[in-house]
Amino acid sequence: MLCRTARNPTRTRHARVIVMDKAILTCALNGVLTDPRQHPVPVTPEECAQSARQAHDAGASVIHVHFRRQEPGQGHLPSWDPAVATDIVAAIRAACPDILINATTGTASPDYSGPLSVLRAVRPEIAACNAGSLNYLKLRANGDWAWPPMLFENTPDKIQDHLDVMSEIGARPEFECFDTGIVRSVEMYVKHGMTDAAQYNLVMGVASGMPVSPDLLAFLQAYILPGSHWQATLIGRLEIWPTHQKAAELGGMLRTGVEDTFYLPDGGKTRSNGELIEALAICARNAGRAVASPAESRRILGLPGA
Numbered sequence: 001m002l003c004r005t006a007r008n009p010t011r012t013r014h015a016r017v018i019v020m021d022k023a024i025l026t027c028a029l030n031g032v033l034t035d036p037r038q039h040p041v042p043v044t045p046e047e048c049a050q051s052a053r054q055a056h057d058a059g060a061s062v063i064h065v066h067f068r069r070q071e072p073g074q075g076h077l078p079s080w081d082p083a084v085a086t087d088i089v090a091a092i093r094a095a096c097p098d099i100l101i102n103a104t105t106g107t108a109s110p111d112y113s114g115p116l117s118v119l120r121a122v123r124p125e126i127a128a129c130n131a132g133s134l135n136y137l138k139l140r141a142n143g144d145w146a147w148p149p150m151l152f153e154n155t156p157d158k159i160q161d162h163l164d165v166m167s168e169i170g171a172r173p174e175f176e177c178f179d180t181g182i183v184r185s186v187e188m189y190v191k192h193g194m195t196d197a198a199q200y201n202l203v204m205g206v207a208s209g210m211p212v213s214p215d216l217l218a219f220l221q222a223y224i225l226p227g228s229h230w231q232a233t234l235i236g237r238l239e240i241w242p243t244h245q246k247a248a249e250l251g252g253m254l255r256t257g258v259e260d261t262f263y264l265p266d267g268g269k270t271r272s273n274g275e276l277i278e279a280l281a282i283c284a285r286n287a288g289r290a291v292a293s294p295a296e297s298r299r300i301l302g303l304p305g306a
Contacts, residue, residue, distance in 0.1 A: 022292035023284035024253040024300060026062040026102065026231060027055035027273050031259030032078045036068075040272055041258050043068045043075040045091035053095040054274030055257070059281040061297035062126065063092055064102040066259065067118065078107070080114025082121035089122040098294040100303065102126035102174065105162055108136070108152050116165045123169045125303050128201065129162050130154040131175040131189070132182030137208040152178075156194070163195050172303060174199045176233075178209035183223050190225060198228045199301075201255075204243065205235025212236050214246035221250060229301060231255045237263040244280060248287035256280045 029051060030041050042051040052063045067085045069077045079085070089101055103124040105115040119127055133153045138146035166173050173195055177183040186198045202220055204212040212234050224230055231253035234240035240261055247254055256276045262269050270276050281291050298305050 021251075021289060022296055022300065023248060023281075023287075023289045024062065024229075024231075024292045024297045025060045025277055025280055025284070026064055026253060026255035026257075027052065027060040027277055028064045028233065028255055028257030028259035029055070029273060030066050030068065030257075032066050032068060033076055034258070036075045039258060039262055040270065041075075042273075044070065045087045048088050049091035049095035051273045052092045052099065054272055055277045056096040056099055056294075058274045058277035059284075059291040060099075060273075060277045061292055061294040062100045062102050062253075062255075063096070064104070064126075064128070064255070064257070064259070065089070065092065066104045080107070080118055082117050085118045086121050089124070096294075100125045100294060100297060102128065103171075104128050106130050106152075106176070108150060110153075112158060112161070116161065119162075119165050119169060119171065124171050125298075126174050126199075127162075127166050127171040128176050129159060129166065129173040131159065131177050132179065132185050134178045134182075134206070135208050136206070139207070156189075159189065160194055163189075167195075170304065172197075172199055172301065174201050176201045176203055178203045178206055180210065180220065180223070183220055187223075187225050198225045200224055200228060200230035201233055202230060203233045203235070205233075205240065205260075212240050212243050214243045217243055217246050218250060229253060233260055235260050237261065238265060238267040241265040241279070241283070244283045245286060248283040248289060251289075254280050254284060 034041050036043050042048045067079045067088055068075050069079045101124040103122055105128050107115055136150045136152045140146050163173055175186045189195055190198050204210045232247045233255055234243050257273050264270050265279055284291055
């Protein structure tokens with residue numbers, strides 16, 4: 001059996017949560033803003049395809065992908081050009097025909113027509129849906145702002161616009177939750193009829209959001225709607241790995257990649273997404289869980305093609 005339910009010992013408001021016997025591994029392929037001249041971050045369709053194949057061979061069933069500018073010297077910047085996104089996704093699918101694509105939609109711009117156009121162009125199986133607003137802050141060691149304080153605004157109207165397009169193309173929304181209040185909001189979206197199901201991505205490690213904490217991860221299980229799948233995005237260095245292990249023990253999906261970290265459990269810097277996924281697969285096996293294949297992942301998640 002691939003999935004089972006278990007009593008949540010933390011809180012009784014939601015009596016049962018999904019615990020997966022097999023672990024679905026997601027590779028966070030690239031993200032944005034990190035400089036590909038300094039880090040092993042794939043940018044071009046060929047680089048994305050090669051990196052995705054390495055992650056696939058290490059156990060990843062899902063590729064979460066951002067799209068970057070293709071002009072020389074611009075590869076750290078995001079692109080919402082549907083042609084760029086289509087080329088990248090086509091290259092990944094050619095390299096890994098059975099892989100599931102999880103496409104980004106995140107933008108702080110008040111004009112989010114670009115992400116919606118990209119969704120319609122690439123038609124991913126899963127699409128990230130930022131589930132609430134966050135003051136996006138970080139301090140330098142001297143107390144100065146690392147960047148000008150900004151609001152990552154995700155209003156209910158904006159969220160609904162994204163959910164409508166995801167429904168139109170048949171993509172599963174994955175709600176990105178940067179704080180506990182955002183986790184709780186997802187239940188309201190479902191009850192209000194904005195969407196009919198919830199799949200959670202618990203984002204930990206943003207300086208002004210939830211910290212990376214195995215105890216917090218366990219606590220949040222009580223606020224996940226029964227029958228929902230979830231994973232944790234853990235941003236940081238080697239300190240993230242005990243929480244990865246906790247996610248494996250709690251029965252969630254597992255995610256890592258150079259979008260989230262450049263560091264392996266021993267503190268060494270990774271050379272590739274494949275190395276990070278290999279380390280994540282070890283977390284699953286340490287928890288007594290096998291790694292799900294892409295076909296098994298489709299069945300577990302109830303996605304078309306299962």
